Amino acid sequence: MSTIKEVASAAGCSTATVSRALATPDKVSEATRARVARAIAEVGYTPNGAARSLRRRESRTIVALLPDISNPFFSEIINGIEDVAHQAGYRVLIGDCERDPQRAGAYFDLLPANQADGMLLLTADVPRALLDDARRRGRFPLVMACEFFDDRDLPTVTVDNYRAACQAIDYLVALGHRRIATLTGPVHNPICRERERGVSDTLTAHGLAGGAQTLAGDFGVHSGYVQGLALLTPLHSRPTAIFCHSDEMAIGVIKAARQLGLEVPRDVSIIGFDNIRLSEYCDPELTTISQPRAQIGQAAMRLLLGLIHDEPVERQQVLETRLIVRQSTGQPEPR
Amino acid sequence: MSTIKEVASAAGCSTATVSRALATPDKVSEATRARVARAIAEVGYTPNGAARSLRRRESRTIVALLPDISNPFFSEIINGIEDVAHQAGYRVLIGDCERDPQRAGAYFDLLPANQADGMLLLTADVPRALLDDARRRGRFPLVMACEFFDDRDLPTVTVDNYRAACQAIDYLVALGHRRIATLTGPVHNPICRERERGVSDTLTAHGLAGGAQTLAGDFGVHSGYVQGLALLTPLHSRPTAIFCHSDEMAIGVIKAARQLGLEVPRDVSIIGFDNIRLSEYCDPELTTISQPRAQIGQAAMRLLLGLIHDEPVERQQVLETRLIVRQSTGQPEPR
DNA sequence: CTGAAAGCGCTTACAG
DNA sequence: CTGAAAGCGCTTACAG
Numbered sequence: 222m223s224t225i226k227e228v229a230s231a232a233g234c235s236t237a238t239v240s241r242a243l244a245t246p247d248k249v250s251e252a253t254r255a256r257v258a259r260a261i262a263e264v265g266y267t268p269n270g271a272a273r274s275l276r277r278r279e280s281r282t283i284v285a286l287l288p289d290i291s292n293p294f295f296s297e298i299i300n301g302i303e304d305v306a307h308q309a310g311y312r313v314l315i316g317d318c319e320r321d322p323q324r325a326g327a328y329f330d331l332l333p334a335n336q337a338d339g340m341l342l343l344t345a346d347v348p349r350a351l352l353d354d355a356r357r358r359g360r361f362p363l364v365m366a367c368e369f370f371d372d373r374d375l376p377t378v379t380v381d382n383y384r385a386a387c388q389a390i391d392y393l394v395a396l397g398h399r400r401i402a403t404l405t406g407p408v409h410n411p412i413c414r415e416r417e418r419g420v421s422d423t424l425t426a427h428g429l430a431g432g433a434q435t436l437a438g439d440f441g442v443h444s445g446y447v448q449g450l451a452l453l454t455p456l457h458s459r460p461t462a463i464f465c466h467s468d469e470m471a472i473g474v475i476k477a478a479r480q481l482g483l484e485v486p487r488d489v490s491i492i493g494f495d496n497i498r499l500s501e502y503c504d505p506e507l508t509t510i511s512q513p514r515a516q517i518g519q520a521a522m523r524l525l526l527g528l529i530h531d532e533p534v535e536r537q538q539v540l541e542t543r544l545i546v547r548q549s550t551g552q553p554e555p556r
Numbered sequence: 557m558s559t560i561k562e563v564a565s566a567a568g569c570s571t572a573t574v575s576r577a578l579a580t581p582d583k584v585s586e587a588t589r590a591r592v593a594r595a596i597a598e599v600g601y602t603p604n605g606a607a608r609s610l611r612r613r614e615s616r617t618i619v620a621l622l623p624d625i626s627n628p629f630f631s632e633i634i635n636g637i638e639d640v641a642h643q644a645g646y647r648v649l650i651g652d653c654e655r656d657p658q659r660a661g662a663y664f665d666l667l668p669a670n671q672a673d674g675m676l677l678l679t680a681d682v683p684r685a686l687l688d689d690a691r692r693r694g695r696f697p698l699v700m701a702c703e704f705f706d707d708r709d710l711p712t713v714t715v716d717n718y719r720a721a722c723q724a725i726d727y728l729v730a731l732g733h734r735r736i737a738t739l740t741g742p743v744h745n746p747i748c749r750e751r752e753r754g755v756s757d758t759l760t761a762h763g764l765a766g767g768a769q770t771l772a773g774d775f776g777v778h779s780g781y782v783q784g785l786a787l788l789t790p791l792h793s794r795p796t797a798i799f800c801h802s803d804e805m806a807i808g809v810i811k812a813a814r815q816l817g818l819e820v821p822r823d824v825s826i827i828g829f830d831n832i833r834l835s836e837y838c839d840p841e842l843t844t845i846s847q848p849r850a851q852i853g854q855a856a857m858r859l860l861l862g863l864i865h866d867e868p869v870e871r872q873q874v875l876e877t878r879l880i881v882r883q884s885t886g887q888p889e890p891r
Numbered sequence: 892c893t894g895a896a897a898g899c900g901c902t903t904a905c906a907g
Numbered sequence: 908c909t910g911a912a913a914g915c916g917c918t919t920a921c922a923g
Contacts, residue, residue: 222693224901225900225901225902234909236900236910238908238909240901240902244902248908249908250909253908265668265693268669269610269669269899269901270606271670272901272902274605275604275606275899275915276900276901277915289631290631291632293628300652307662315649317635319635331605334603334604335606336605358558358601359600360557441833469834472837472838473837498776499834502807502808502810559916560917560918569893572894572896573892573894575918576892576919583893584892584893585893604915606916606917607915607917608917608918610917611917
């Protein structure tokens with residue numbers, strides 16, 4: 222690795238001039254700029270990032286912390302984040318904390334350590350104390366996306382989970398369903414609580430509040446399968462429709478139904494959430510709720526850039542969802 | 557953010573002693589260590605990573621470069637990488653280059669910029685010139701995992717793609733299939749070429765070389781659907797089995813078959829590759845080839861650590877795959 | 892076991 | 908437009 226000194230001597234100027242040629246080219250004469258450019262190519266120079274960060278007191282790096290990188294839901298959000306970040310000259314470090322507080326802690330340290338300028342938190346499933354402690358150790362530009370903490374005191378980009386749930390239930394009721402069950406995500410997840418409020422308000426409005434079953438999974442396909450079996454037995458008292466808080470769980474429920482000899486949607490209708498890529502390719506194709514994932518990522522990153530640069534920002538942003546009707550829902554059979 | 561100076565004055569010692577208390581505690585007296593620990597907690601100190609990297613000439617960070625973060629195949633590999641990395645005190649920066657040379661370039665610069673100590677390259681789909689140029693600019697510990705470049709001159713951890721393909725074809729032939737088609741990944745991908753060699757050698761060994769159709773997709777579900785339609789029409793001359801280079805493509809092919817009124821496996825058998833989580837939950841459950849993903853990640857990271865620390869390493873590591881027979885394959889119907 | 896001091900590679904305010 | 912010099916926050920060889 223060559224240094225700025227070698228470039229300077231190859232270009233016959235000072236290190237200050239090399240630095241300026243790179244950072245503020247208009248402050249350097251045409252001729253010098255060209256000599257510097259040639260020298261850089263000649264010696265194969267890449268500025269030392271550590272030295273630069275130390276001096277500039279910024280890293281031009283942000284961390285995006287995910288609960289679980291294997292969840293396909295996040296990939297398009299990451300794309301949205303990276304689009305905006307790269308355009309603004311920022312690098313995105315993706316942290317996968319896997320519900321492991323120790324891993325999460327390592328990522329929270331990045332900001333006080335000046336290794337990152339801001340954080341995008343895509344999960345509320347981190348120890349709050351860890352977060353608060355890190356925030357106490359210094360400036361901590363932070364934006365939550367998708368999820369949020371109950372107190373909602375942090376800048377957040379979410380979808381309207383309440384309304385999305387209402388829409389799903391209204392749709393099922395309009396089809397004729399009266400026994401509608403819900404398979405939620407983790408019990409303490411605030412977005413799941415929002416959706417449940419939507420479900421229960423809507424069912425109540427339709428006079429269907431009694432006996433609506435609710436079970437909780439973890440958003441993953443396996444929990445959908447397991448809880449699907451539980452929701453659908455005994456068969457004679459099963460719901461005619463199940464609203465699932467993720468597409469993966471919906472796919473698990475469909476497998477459970479198939480295994481119990483039930484056909485979807487004839488015997489039971491299934492709605493998912495997220496509109497993951499595969500939801501269009503499973504059998505039957507999944508009716509689901511689409512979140513504007515790229516936009517969520519973009520909006521969150523823009524908000525974070527605003528925070529980093531101390532600009533005024535809109536701290537609570539809510540984006541709309543869209544119900545996508547495919548083949549996994551239909552009218553209930555008269556029984 | 558407080559600095560080491562503030563800690564030193566709070567602890568009544570020099571910055572050198574604080575530094576040693578952190579890095580080499582046994583070189584500091586018990587009592588001093590305790591005072592330093594208290595001072596650190598008091599002022600809320602996190603060492604400045606940029607200063608530390610600059611001084612130590614290492615970042616304890618490695619980059620893992622992926623072709624596409626939305627491919628669920630990679631998540632367990634990343635887990636394997638992170639397990640080993642974190643245990644060794646390294647941080648993992650996940651780079652998603654999306655087949656975009658510019659993005660890839662930004663990640664390659666990380667090593668010459670001293671922002672990363674090594675790179676794990678999980679794709680060969682990057683401009684070779686970009687890589688070679690970055691490697692010329694300084695020390696560049698690099699290991700490839702899963703994929704590789706044709707010349708195989710880089711340290712690599714892969715599975716035995718040739719043998720896996722042979723196994724898949726042997727299995728289909730044993731079931732009675734004679735017209736076996738292949739849906740490969742991208743045309744210039746060396747692992748796909750290896751698999752094709754396995755297919756063609758095995759078919760030849762069974763006297764079935766003639767007329768075996770091969771089409772290429774991009775590993776994604778949509779390309780599986782599109783190419784599945786192409787492989788399966790006209791119906792009368794369709795293959796009785798299709799070997800797909802990814803589970804996602806296999807799922808796409810199954811949808812194509814369904815749409816053409818074909819039942820899997822009765823009318824056509826499908827084998828996937830990768831054993832992604834959802835392969836067990838689609839209908840029918842997918843027969844597939846499982847790669848030891850966590851082990852690939854772990855082995856690659858261990859190899860990289862060896863390279864970083866200039867230890868002797870085994871530069872070419874090949875792990876075994878396993879054929880997992882589920883429901884998407886069966887005997888062909890006599891026609 | 893501890894401290895003073897040099898130095899890692901940059902950037903930038905200052906002077907010219 | 909350019910250069911000399913200070914300093915970002917650490918770590919470590921050296922001396923004691």
